[in-house]
Amino acid sequence: MNKQNNPVSAISCDTSPDVQINLNIRGLKPSATVAINEKSNELIKTGKKIYKLGLGQSPFPVPQPVIQALQVNAFQKDYLPVKGLWELRETIAEHHQRSFGIECSAEDVLIGPGSKELMFLIQLVYYGDLVIPTPSWVSYVPQAKIIGRQIRLLHTKAENNWRLTAEQLDQYCSEDPQRPRLLILNYPSNPTGKTYPPEELADLAEVARKYRILLLSDEIYGKIHHKGLHQSIVPMYPEGTVFSGGLSKWCGAGGWRLGLFVFPGCLRWLQEAMAVAASETFTSTSSPIQFAAIKAFEENPDIDLYLTNVRKILNVLGSKLAGILNKSGIKTLAPDGGFYLFPDFSPFRDKLKSKGIHNSSELCEKVLEEAGVAILPGSEFGQPEDALTVRLAYVNFDGDKALQAVDGGEEPDDAFLKQYCGDTLNAVAIIADWIQA
Ligand code: GLU
Numbered sequence: 254m255n256k257q258n259n260p261v262s263a264i265s266c267d268t269s270p271d272v273q274i275n276l277n278i279r280g281l282k283p284s285a286t287v288a289i290n291e292k293s294n295e296l297i298k299t300g301k302k303i304y305k306l307g308l309g310q311s312p313f314p315v316p317q318p319v320i321q322a323l324q325v326n327a328f329q330k331d332y333l334p335v336k337g338l339w340e341l342r343e344t345i346a347e348h349h350q351r352s353f354g355i356e357c358s359a360e361d362v363l364i365g366p367g368s369k370e371l372m373f374l375i376q377l378v379y380y381g382d383l384v385i386p387t388p389s390w391v392s393y394v395p396q397a398k399i400i401g402r403q404i405r406l407l408h409t410k411a412e413n414n415w416r417l418t419a420e421q422l423d424q425y426c427s428e429d430p431q432r433p434r435l436l437i438l439n440y441p442s443n444p445t446g447k448t449y450p451p452e453e454l455a456d457l458a459e460v461a462r463k464y465r466i467l468l469l470s471d472e473i474y475g476k477i478h479h480k481g482l483h484q485s486i487v488p489m490y491p492e493g494t495v496f497s498g499g500l501s502k503w504c505g506a507g508g509w510r511l512g513l514f515v516f517p518g519c520l521r522w523l524q525e526a527m528a529v530a531a532s533e534t535f536t537s538t539s540s541p542i543q544f545a546a547i548k549a550f551e552e553n554p555d556i557d558l559y560l561t562n563v564r565k566i567l568n569v570l571g572s573k574l575a576g577i578l579n580k581s582g583i584k585t586l587a588p589d590g591g592f593y594l595f596p597d598f599s600p601f602r603d604k605l606k607s608k609g610i611h612n613s614s615e616l617c618e619k620v621l622e623e624a625g626v627a628i629l630p631g632s633e634f635g636q637p638e639d640a641l642t643v644r645l646a647y648v649n650f651d652g653d654k655a656l657q658a659v660d661g662g663e664e665p666d667d668a669f670l671k672q673y674c675g676d677t678l679n680a681v682a683i684i685a686d687w688i689q690a
Contacts, residue, residue, distance in 0.1 A: 360518075470486050582689075
């Protein structure tokens with residue numbers, strides 16, 4: 254049979270992907286965070302010096318007691334219950350009660366292979382619009398597109414520390430008060446590093462209650478609030494908030510893929526629906542990882558010390574880098590938590606235009622090509638196409654060495670940063686020089 258006579262439903266190597274790919278996923282590219290990491294690694298393989306400030310991966314090692322627990326549990330081979338290992342769910346409930354004042358029990362916890370997967374499932378099972386304050390993490394919106402949900406972006410401003418205001422949320426909800434909505438709030442924020450003070454969280458909680466919004470509180474960076482002062486919104490709107498967290502960021506274990514949700518009792522129906530979807534997709538999360546994760550969430554002074562030192566380093570480094578960028582004229586807010594900055598190059602708009610750079614994608618391409626620094630365009634984080642913001646992950650250093658130095662009594666001052674976070678400092682200095690050249 255010749256090509257023309259092939260029915261369109263038949264799969265073949267030369268079938269146009271436009272014909273057979275689900276409409277919702279047509280035209281989507283691989284996630285920008287994942288893609289920049291792979292592109293940087295390819296360039297490094299060709300012998301180029303590349304500063305990797307693209308993917309948001311913790312530079313710190315997994316704490317020793319947790320590694321040992323994984324070694325001991327390598328033999329665990331059985332499928333675990335779909336909602337997760339009971340002992341882990343218990344430990345997680347106690348941990349979140351202790352750390353963030355979240356009233357919960359083991360029943361309320363759902364474990365998944367990364368919180369990213371759980372976020373996809375909640376959007377799949379909950380029939381409501383996705384509401385996202387931007388700038389926001391790269392994957393919330395594509396997940397909603399894949400599922401076919403309506404998406405509403407609520408743009409925030411740098412003058413407002415990139416925070417959604419209660420008035421803004423109220424105004425938007427009042428357009429159609431009965432509409433079912435899923436609002437994802439993420440703080441400390443990826444990509445801005447900023448967080449919310451408790452009084453603003455309380456105001457947002459009040460609006461969420463008024464419109465009965467389902468709130469997904471993505472607090473994956475909460476434990477690396479630089480001052481250890483993270484406040485959760487869950488106790489302020491317990492009946493409507495699902496907490497999202499995991500091991501990836503604070504425990505240096507992104508590749509372990511261990512995420513968790515904590516539900517209030519009155520959203521048990523949502524948790525059960527997610528468990529159904531989980532049972533038909535990933536079945537259960539890796540057994541050895543779940544057994545090891547118990548160690549990470551138990552009370553342990555060694556892990557507390559690890560976290561104190563991680564925060565110290567990120568705090569000093571984050572404000573140092575923001576200082577360097579601001580000095581060169583690139584507007585950057587000093588971060589409150591996590592390991593991201595969200596610099597704004599708009600003061601250089603005319604200069605960049607003369608170099609053929611009109612938007613954040615072109616800016617990041619040129620910075621990679623000419624300065625060898627991998628960063629991500631603000632447009633991937635929901636910023637308008639012509640904005641000149643970028644996300645910079647300050648993670649390009651050996652966190653193990655830096656931690657050992659702090660453990661040995663060294664203070665993270667300028668000399669410390671030069672010695673242990675040199676590549677990250679250099680990368681930012683290179684960007685500052687590049688824009689001035
Ligand atoms: N959350 C990290 C980031 O924003 C990396 C992992 C991911 O995006 O899946 O870079």
